[in-house]
Amino acid sequence: MNPISWFFVGLAYAAGAVFALGFGWKLWIWLRTPNPLIIPTTPAPTTAGGAAARVAGEALFFKSLFRGNRWTWFFGYLMHLSIAVALMRHAVVPLGVPVGGSDLDFTALGPALNDLIRPIWDATFRLGPLFPIAVIGLLARRAWVARTRYISYAADYAILLLLLGIGGSGVLMKYVWEPDVDAVHHFVFGLNPGHPFAPAPLGDPLFLFHFTMVMTLMMVFPFSKLLHVGGIFFSPTRNQPDNPREVRHVTPWASR
Amino acid sequence: MADIKAPELTGRIDVPAVSEGASAEIRPHVAGEALMTKIGFPGKLVDDWQARAIEKMGDLLSKYRSLQVFLDICVQCGSCTDKCHYFLGTGDPKNMPVARQELLRSVYRRYFTPGGKYVPGWVGARDLTEDVLKEWFVYFHQCSQCRRCSVFCPYGIDTAEISMAAREIMDSIGMGQKYSNEIIGKVHTIGNNLGIPDRALADTLETLEEEAKESTNVDVKLPLNVKGADVLLVTPSADFFSEPHVEGLVGYAKVFHQAGISWTLSSYASEAANFGLFIGNYDNMRKIAQRIRQAAIDLGVKRIVIGECGHAWRVAYSFLNTLAGPWDFLDSRYPVPQHVCEVTYDLINRGALKLDPTANDQYTVTFHDSCNVARASRMGDRPGGQFEIPRGIVKAVANKFVEMDPETTRDRTFCCGGGGGLLTDELLDLRVKGAMPRMQALKRVMDSDGVNYMASICAICKAQFTKIMPYYKVPRETIGGVHQLVSNAIVLGAKE
Known part of the structure; x- marks a missing residue:
């Protein structure tokens, strides 16, 4: 292992730590901060289950954004969907595909489920280019519309550019300059605790760029x-x- | 009329071009020393105001999850940017909800986040300077806390929460708003926003009883401080004196009379409004709410009913149980509190009221959803009852009912332009412009369907429209209450 490989290993661990500790710290702050008053935007569900479904509708379908702005919803939804798909496709290794193997095997689920899932899973393989397209759509809207331009900081553009770098390099690796997949798998697998470190694929600068951007995003996240x-x-x-x-809501600081 | 130009009524709500500083000169009066100290704030701007403001911000961040989360997670997506009536009316970009939040968020970043501490320029972090404070005072008093932005936010970020926190911070360093703080002081000492003493209130109610007797030949009572009555009615004090509010008060009285419900007003809790909400001050809000509890105990009532008032209904419906409960000494068969519309609607459905809707045939009626009722409360058992119940009453008491553009009603309703503690003369320019979206939607149904009565269940809406409609060359009588229509249609006398 040469020093440059160690640098990328160190970067991965630093990014993982910053992400986990930073995000964890923020989650803890949110958790410990009370809600002294009941303030749902109404009409709102009257039960906890209903409220959970409402949040799910926001998280899965961006319902309020849909009501607010169709263009932002369209590009935003496309971007998040692409990220979700990309994360799933990247997770094939932890999901059980052996290093060097190429894809998930659904046949164990039985022929009916396999026939259902297989084509969908294969189709997602072609969706990669939508990610940079969605990010470009969001960038264009942010810069173009006077109202969003007014509210945008350097950081808002920077994060979109970071995503564009990640998505763009990912698509290029898939369609244009394919890296040594074996070497990449070994390197990434070697980052898991308990596995021997493997050298970074230094012959694949596009991968190293992609990897560095992702680590940067993780560190910026919290x-x-x-x-x-x-x-x-x-x-x-x-x-x-x-x-x-129906329910009296009381918070310690507010009930002195 | 003051020299204020209202936007042209076209029937359309156009999103204006961004016009930096367009409303930067509209600001409310600063509260004087006596008003401030009376409700627990420093009399004037304290010397170390900057440090104290940051400290207060930290205090609020630890007390309100809404504030902490909302300041952390906005992605500046822009969904809210064309949703605020004050932005639509003025074009000032700082009236875009996200930009208004940024006035506070930028300072939060600077003092509470690593990004703001080390790379302030990149992330939009600002020192809390005198200019920033002045900007806070201007633009956090150009928010009526109507929550419309929150409806369209992917995370439900509510600018009302942010502006309440900002006002609380400003009050805590001695820079309060005169209008709201003066009113809060009056409630604490006299019991109502208008500062009406007991004797004057009793006289007014007597006069109203005499007038009701003259016009109906029936002894409709407006009882005050009657111990042992079943219902305590708490209503905005504007209902006692202002037009058209008072017509609604007579309407409530006729409903109670006809239904045979024993009821009373209280001079101690002669105010449903609670401006403690507007300034985001929990202690003042609770102190005002506690007056209702005290009155209920003193008078030994079994139920509490709230009159037509938007933010009062929010505080009553959403917060009263928290602020002044538990209500175990009241009759558990009724929700606590009840809206007067819930009471009337229930009576109508049970056939307990005889109504003659032809009495309102001179009116073609539309309904203006008041923001706090629409987006911060409920009526009845089901979500959305706050829309159906008042409409149900209107349709029962008037034959001609027309809806406005659905983009401007129910939870998408536009604020009247005078809510959130902005119903004061020095903000009239803003109020006229902020009413633009609602006035355009109204104009459309006036032209298409001959609407000449916009019913509302909010004292602030009624006062605001009465004041600003003439600027749009719309007769001020166009605004009225729901129970004003009920009052016209109800047939008094022995039940059949």
Whole structure:
């Protein structure tokens, strides 16, 4: 292992630590901070289960954004969907595909489920280019519309550019300059605790760029608006049931 | 009328071009020393105001999850940017909800986040300077806390929570708003926003009884401080004196009369409004709410009913149980509190009221959903009852009912432009402009369907529209209450 490989190993561990500790710390702050009053935006579900379904509707379908702005919803939804698909496709190794193997095997689920899942899973393989397209759509809207341009900081553009770098390099690796997949798998697998470290694939600068961008995103995450990923589940206007007449809500600091 | 130009009524709600600083000069009066100290704040801006403001921000961050989460997670997506009536009316970009939040969020970043501490320029972090404080005072008093932005936010970020926190911080360093703080002081000492003493209130109610007797030949009572009555009615004090509010008060009285419900007003809790909400101050809000509990105990009532008032209904419906409960000494068969519309609607459904809707045939009625009722409360058992129940009453007491553009009603309703503690003369320019979206939607149904009565269940909406409609060359009589229509249609006398 040469020093450059050690650098990328160190980067991965640093990014993992910053992400986990930073995000964990923020989750803890949100958890410990009380809601002194019942403030759901109404009409709201009257039960906890209903409120959970409401939050799920926001997290899975971006329902309020859909009502608010169709273009932002379209590009935003496409981007998040692409990220979800990309994360799943990247997870094939931890999901059980042996290093050097190429894809998940669904046949163990039985022929019926396999016939259902297989084509969908294969189709997602072709969706990669949608990710950079969605990010470009969001960038264009942010810069183009006077109102969003007014509210945008360097950081807002920077995060989109970071995502564009990640998505763009990912697509290039898939369609244009394919890296040594074996070497990449060995390197990434070697990052798991308990496995021997493997050298970074130094012959694949595009991969190293992609990897570095992802690690940067992880380190930026706990200190940026990316926190919305967790925060959406903590928003009292969405996750509180509308039942203040039926249930007396009391918070220690407010009931002195 | 003051020299204020209302936007042209076209029937359309156009999103204006961004016009930096368009409403930067509209600001409320600062509260004087006596008003501030009376409700527990420093009399004037304290010397170390900057440090104290940051400290207060930290205090609020630890007490309100809403504030902490909302300041952390906005992604500046822009969904809210064209949703605020004050932005639509003024074009000032700082009236876009996200930009308004940024006034506080930028300071939060600077003092509470690593990004803001080390790379402030990158992440939009600002020192809390005198200019920033001045900007806070201007733009956090150009938010009526109507929650419309929150409806369209992917995370439900509610600018009302942010502006309440900002006002609380400003109050805590001695820079309060005169209008709201003066009113809060009056409630604490006299019991109502208008500062009406017991004697004057009793006289007014007597006069109203005499007038009701003259017009109906029936002894409709407006009882005050009657011990042992079943219902304590707490209503906004504007209902006692202002037009058209008072017509609604007579409407409530007729409903109780006809239904045979024994009821009373209280001079101690002669105010449903609670401006403690507007300034985001928990202690003042609770102190005001506690007056209702005290009155209920003193008078030995069994039920509490709230009159037509938007934010009052929010505080009553959503917070009263928390602020002044538990209500185990009241009759458990009724929700605590009840909205007067819930009471009337229930009576109508049970056939307990005789109604003659032709009495309102001179009106073609539309219904203006008041923001706090629509987006911060409920009526009845089911979500959305706050829309159906008042409409149900209107349709029962008037023959001609027309809806406005659905983009402007129910949870997408536009604020009247005067809510959230902004119903004061020095903000009239803003109030006129902020009413623009609602006025455009109203104009459309006036032209298409001949609407000449916009029913509302909020004292602030009624006062605001009465004041600003003439600027749009719309007769001020166009605004009225729901129970004003009930009052017209109800047939008094022995039950059949």
